[in-house]
Amino acid sequence: GQQLNQSPQSMFIQEGEDVSMNCTSSSIFNTWLWYKQDPGEGPVLLIALYKAGELTSNGRLTAQFGITRKDSFLNISASIPSDVGIYFCAGPIIQGAQKLVFGQGTRLTINP
Amino acid sequence: GAVVSQHPSRVICKSGTSVKIECRSLDFQATTMFWYRQFPKQSLMLMATSNEGSKATYEQGVEKDKFLINHASLTLSTLTVTSAHPEDSSFYICSGQGGHNEQFFGPGTRLTVL
Numbered sequence: 078g079q080q081l082n083q084s085p086q087s088m089f090i091q092e093g094e095d096v097s098m099n100c101t102s103s104s105i106f107n108t109w110l111w112y113k114q115d116p117g118e119g120p121v122l123l124i125a126l127y128k129a130g131e132l133t134s135n136g137r138l139t140a141q142f143g144i145t146r147k148d149s150f151l152n153i154s155a156s157i158p159s160d161v162g163i164y165f166c167a168g169p170i171i172q173g174a175q176k177l178v179f180g181q182g183t184r185l186t187i188n189p
Numbered sequence: 190g191a192v193v194s195q196h197p198s199r200v201i202c203k204s205g206t207s208v209k210i211e212c213r214s215l216d217f218q219a220t221t222m223f224w225y226r227q228f229p230k231q232s233l234m235l236m237a238t239s240n241e242g243s244k245a246t247y248e249q250g251v252e253k254d255k256f257l258i259n260h261a262s263l264t265l266s267t268l269t270v271t272s273a274h275p276e277d278s279s280f281y282i283c284s285g286q287g288g289h290n291e292q293f294f295g296p297g298t299r300l301t302v303l
Binding site for chain 2: 110118119120121122125127165167169177182184
């Protein structure tokens with residue numbers, strides 16, 4: 078079945094640095110979703126992408142839907158301590174399906 | 190908008206007892222809800238898809254008689270872990286589906302079975 082390969086698995090950065098993470102798939106996706114999960118909480122939807130080439134921002138976060146439809150990236154600019162958490166990419170398992178497949182997650186740690 | 194609540198947020202029970210977890214969509218109607226479990230430092234694992242008014246669809250390897258799902262209304266789905274054992278201890282998360290296939294997650298329920 079479809080799988081999402083998310084990288085890096087973890088990041089250790091200094092406060093104020095920019096962050097970039099990405100997701101790739103061997104299959105085409107029509108939707109890319111980026112979530113953030115804080116410890117002991119459920120994932121929160123950050124950005125949803127529905128069109129190849131789409132570039133969408135949400136505050137300091139920017140995500141892009143790759144032209145090939147097989148990848149997506151998420152950037153965080155000028156990181157702050159509250160950006161700490163685990164970031165997941167996700168997409169529908171098959172076209173038009175309801176079920177999502179998730180990447181393995183990127184754990185972000187910020188040193189003040 | 191698109192808020193999902195879960196209750197309880199944390200539960201500790203004895204082995205052999207049953208535990209019910211509620212998932213509610215507070216400001217939207219969710220024809221479809223999903224139940225996940227998550228082990229420490231791992232991604233979310235889909236357990237089942239819950240459709241309002243019909244039987245849930247379980248993922249391979251998930252025992253439907255052990256994890257009973259009821260989706261009686263467009264805003265409420267429940268997951269009952271029957272005869273819970275320590276290996277069922279996990280973080281259980283539900284989600285409601287929005288209009289564009291995005292999913293909105295609840296805050297999760299931490300289940301500890303002694």
